[in-house]
Amino acid sequence: MTLPVPDISKNLFDLNGFCSIVTGAGKGIGLTLSQALAYNGSDLVLVGRSAGGLEAAADSIRAIGHKVRTVVTDVTAEDAPEMIVNAAMDLSRRIDVLINNAGFMTFADMLEVDDKTWDDIYSVNVRAPMRIMKAVLKEMVKAGRGSVINIGSSWSSRASVFNLDGGGVDYCSSKAALQALTRAAAQDVAPKGVRVNNIAPGAVDTPMHADHRDLLYQFVKYIPLGRMGMAEDLAGTAVFLASDASTFITGQTIHVNGGMLMVD
Numbered sequence: 262m263t264l265p266v267p268d269i270s271k272n273l274f275d276l277n278g279f280c281s282i283v284t285g286a287g288k289g290i291g292l293t294l295s296q297a298l299a300y301n302g303s304d305l306v307l308v309g310r311s312a313g314g315l316e317a318a319a320d321s322i323r324a325i326g327h328k329v330r331t332v333v334t335d336v337t338a339e340d341a342p343e344m345i346v347n348a349a350m351d352l353s354r355r356i357d358v359l360i361n362n363a364g365f366m367t368f369a370d371m372l373e374v375d376d377k378t379w380d381d382i383y384s385v386n387v388r389a390p391m392r393i394m395k396a397v398l399k400e401m402v403k404a405g406r407g408s409v410i411n412i413g414s415s416w417s418s419r420a421s422v423f424n425l426d427g428g429g430v431d432y433c434s435s436k437a438a439l440q441a442l443t444r445a446a447a448q449d450v451a452p453k454g455v456r457v458n459n460i461a462p463g464a465v466d467t468p469m470h471a472d473h474r475d476l477l478y479q480f481v482k483y484i485p486l487g488r489m490g491m492a493e494d495l496a497g498t499a500v501f502l503a504s505d506a507s508t509f510i511t512g513q514t515i516h517v518n519g520g521m522l523m524v525d
């Protein structure tokens with residue numbers, strides 16, 4: 262099954278009629294990307310752990326004028342994939358987009374990293390996106406279309422988080438695993454007309470950095486475009502990858518980081 266060549270006389274970024282799922286949607290990058298998809302026409306399934314945070318996020322989607330469902334769950338829960346797919350099918354009977362965004366960061370040093378820290382970060386940053394992606398891809402394959410966007414990190418291509426004093430064997434390698442998973446999954450579903458890509462943000466000022474904001478801002482001098490990244494900086498790439506504007510792109514990682522890492 263091949264995807265049609267885009268009709269350039271239409272708005273290629275139009276998401277009207279789409280149903281999109283975003284994990285970790287209560288705050289930070291996930292909240293902003295959910296709103297960006299809604300502004301471009303999509304209904305939303307918002308996934309997160311905090312009922313209060315998700316309800317506020319859902320209100321903001323309704324205010325934009327779109328339908329929304331919330332799924333309150335830890336993404337690592339065994340039944341999370343099933344709950345998420347059911348919510349989307351109940352809302353719209355289709356799934357066009359999945360943004361696997363929920364994740365967290367730790368700064369473990371190679372000589373000190375312990376098994377629990379390692380297992381926890383791989384459980385949230387790699388295993389959960391894989392399981393949710395698998396459940397969603399089954400629906401997308403049936404439909405013969407769909408776009409999965411994993412949220413990786415530019416730190417996956419660096420030796421340590423912030424490259425200051427080292428630290429980050431757990432986080433950097435988990436995001437590199439997600440990037441490799443993106444490529445491998447993309448290959449498996451491409452013949453079915455379904456796409457899987459990875460957005461790799463650089464340093465982005467979100468609640469994730471609340472307890473080390475000074476450290477975060479020390480990094481600005483390494484960002485060629487000269488300022489800290491904001492969640493809004495990722496919105497254009499997410500809408501692009503979600504939409505029919507990117508129907509010939511799959512298995513790719515797009516770095517959105519103000520130029521802090523210039524790779525091919």
Ligand SMILES: NC(=O)c1ccc[n+]([C@@H]2O[C@H](COP(=O)([O-])OP(=O)(O)OC[C@H]3O[C@@H](n4cnc5c(N)ncnc54)[C@H](O)[C@@H]3O)[C@@H](O)[C@H]2O)c1
Nearest residue numbers: 285288289290335336362363364414462464465467468469
């Ligand atoms: N902020 C950055 O500088 C940056 C850079 C590169 C990549 N990223 C990635 O972007 C994504 C979003 O990060 P952010 O900066 O918005 O973080 P954040 O901490 O501000 O928000 C993360 C959201 O994910 C949710 N979440 C985390 N673990 C979860 C779980 N187990 N189950 C359900 N929900 C969970 C949190 O509750 C929160 O709502 C993460 O995957 C992160 O690794 C962030």
